[in-house]
Amino acid sequence: MRGHSLSSPEVLRALAPYVVTHWNGGELGEMPEEIRPICSNWKPTRREPSPLLFFVFDAKGTFIKAFEPMPEGRPDHVDQWAGYLLERLQSLAKTLGLKDGGEPALRLPDVKEGIRIFIKSTRPNHGAANYKVPICEVVSVEEERALLKYSETTRTIDAVRLGRWLNEYYPAAIMDATGKPIGLSGSLTLSPAGSDGKKRYAILRGEPEWTMDDPRHTHYRYRGTVEIVLAYPPESSEFVWVRGAIRGSFSKPMGRGAFKFEMTAAIESRPE
């Protein structure tokens, strides 16, 4: 749905008045207690209920309506998904007396002090909507600040020590968000890269190898080329910002063959 209706400009505009939250899981017992009674009363209206359900509350927290945001039969065309949801949101806007608030501002995931990583996958011949929208994760900066201190000479850094950042480099749609990298090997080099008078620079480079667990005990490996610029003020060896990219191919064994696709990541420090 991220790549269908939830990316439609009209739907986003219709959702602008709402604060939106979500929960993943099929076990009602694990759901936040505050919402459980409402969801447990929901009854399917179709033979094949939508995997996603929308529950709307007014500003006072009063439950207004639950509905299925996906059209029946899962049509191929994106506009049909968006049109279906838009109709329901427009009807709700009348019920709730909502006004058009214009195009909402971008609110990217953020962190007080850390990095933001965007991951894009290009998966030809596979229309899964999950691949059409980037992934955006944030990770705090902790021991990485000391690890990536400026040095006048090239240093080698074990990729594992940057695992908190690098292990976000994997695609969407891996076993209900339970698949993830379980291993990282190889090393990176941190080399001084000149100065422009205001900042000194270093480049972190390497080609580590990730081990993925999908997690049906299916382990497979992929590589990526990491290139990150780090900027340091003249008076300190601690970086003030980092910006870089990872480029590689993801290859997942499938039967006798493999799913292969390009995967790129952009890494930037926060705050800017």
Next chain:
Amino acid sequence: MQSMLALTLTLGFAFAQDAEVQTVLEKYRAARPTEQELSIWRIDWIPQFAEAREKAGREGRPLLFIWNRNISGPDSLYTGHC
């Protein structure tokens, strides 16, 4: 004359290194999604229900709760790892 040569070599070395910095920054800019690609984050996502309800009440806005029954992992709709 020797000091001029040393200065030229130093500046030349630094310039060459800076070009490499620019090359990596170009790769970063090319890899970073456009605003249009990031439009799903025009939604005012609040990951936790209690926090979202509190914000909706405080700001006098309706609350939309999305229950994804198909996913058992964390935060997939918001971050995209699903």
